[in-house]
Amino acid sequence: MGGASVKSTAKRCVTANFLSKGSCTNQQQQRFCTSTRSSHNIKKTRDSKASVFLFVPSRSFSESSYSNSKSKLGLLGWYMGKLNSHPATTKTITTSLIYAASDMTAQMISSQSSDSLDAIRTLRMAGYGFVFLGPSQHLWFNAMSRALPKRDMLSTLAKIFLGQGVYGPVNTTLFFSYNAALQGENGGEITARLKRDLLPTLVNGLLYWPICDFATYKFTPVHLQPLVNSTCAYAWTIYLTYMASLKKVSSP
Numbered sequence: 170m171g172g173a174s175v176k177s178t179a180k181r182c183v184t185a186n187f188l189s190k191g192s193c194t195n196q197q198q199q200r201f202c203t204s205t206r207s208s209h210n211i212k213k214t215r216d217s218k219a220s221v222f223l224f225v226p227s228r229s230f231s232e233s234s235y236s237n238s239k240s241k242l243g244l245l246g247w248y249m250g251k252l253n254s255h256p257a258t259t260k261t262i263t264t265s266l267i268y269a270a271s272d273m274t275a276q277m278i279s280s281q282s283s284d285s286l287d288a289i290r291t292l293r294m295a296g297y298g299f300v301f302l303g304p305s306q307h308l309w310f311n312a313m314s315r316a317l318p319k320r321d322m323l324s325t326l327a328k329i330f331l332g333q334g335v336y337g338p339v340n341t342t343l344f345f346s347y348n349a350a351l352q353g354e355n356g357g358e359i360t361a362r363l364k365r366d367l368l369p370t371l372v373n374g375l376l377y378w379p380i381c382d383f384a385t386y387k388f389t390p391v392h393l394q395p396l397v398n399s400t401c402a403y404a405w406t407i408y409l410t411y412m413a414s415l416k417k418v419s420s421p
Contacts, residue, residue: 252392260395261303267399268298271406279411293351294410298399301343306395309336314391329382337378341370341409348413361418370412377405 242249251259272294276286313331317324345366349359381401389397 252396256392257304257307260307260399261299263396264303264306264399264402265295265299267403268302268406269295271403272410274403275407275410275414278407290410290414293348294406297344297347301347302340302399303395305336305340306398310391310394310398313386320387325383325386328386329379332382333375333378337374338367338371341374342367344409345370345413349417352417354417358417365418366412366415370409373408374405 248259269291272291273286276284276290280286309332313328317328342363345363346359349362354362378401381398385394385397385401
C-alpha cells in the first residue's frame with residue numbers, strides 16, 4: 170500500500186506539473202514533492218557545472234593547442250601550406266632559389282677572392298630552375314606516382330631507371346643548350362658543347378643520382394619529392410654550373 174501511495178503521489182505531482190509551477194496538498198505529498206524538487210535542482214546544478222567544466226576549458230584548450238602548434242611550425246608550416254595550396258608555383262620558386270644558391274656557391278668556390286659574383290650567370294641559372302626544371306619536376310614526379318604508385322623495391326628501381334634513362338638526359342641536354350644559347354652560342358657551337366660535355370656529365374651523374382632517387386622515391390611523399398630532389402640538386406648543380414661555364418668549343 171505504501172508503495173502504491175508513493176507512486177500515486179508521484180503521478181499526481183507530475184500531472185500537476187509540480188516541477189514548473191505546481192504545489193502539494195498533504196504532508197506525504199509535500200515531503201515527496203520537496204524531495205523530488207531538490208533532486209531536480211541538484212541534477213540541474215550538476216549538469217550546469219559539468220557543461221561549464223567540459224565545454225569552456227576544452228574550447229580554450231583547443232584554441233590554445235592550435236595556436237601553439239601553429240607558432241611552433243613557423244616557416245615550415247607556412248611553406249607546407251603554400252605547397253598544399255599552390256603546389257606547382259611553390260615547387261617552381263623553390264627550385265629557382267636552389268639553383269641560384271648553387272650557382273653562387275660554385276662561383277665562390279672557383280673564383281679568386283678579388284672577383285665579384287657574376288649576377289647575370291646566377292640569373293640564368295635561376296631562370297632555368299623557374300622556367301624549365303621546377304615545372305618539369307612537378308609534372309614528372311606526379312606522372313611517376315600515377316604510373317608506379319607503389320613504393321616497393323621493384324617500383325622504386327623502375328622509377329630510378331626511368332629517371333636516369335629519360336628525365337636526366339633530357340634535362341641535362343636542355344640545361345646545356347639553354348645556358349649556351351643565352352651566352353650567344355650558335356647551333357653548331359651548342360652541338361659541339363653537347364658532344365664534349367653531355368656524356369661525361371651523365372656518367373658522373375650515375376655515381377650520384379641513383380642514391381638520391383632511391384631516397385626520394387622510396388621514402389618521400391609525392392608532394393615533397395621535388396623539394397627533396399632539388400635539395401639533392403644543390404650539390405649537383407654546383408658541378409653542373411661549373412660544366413656549363415666552361416669555354417665554348419673552338420671551331421676547327
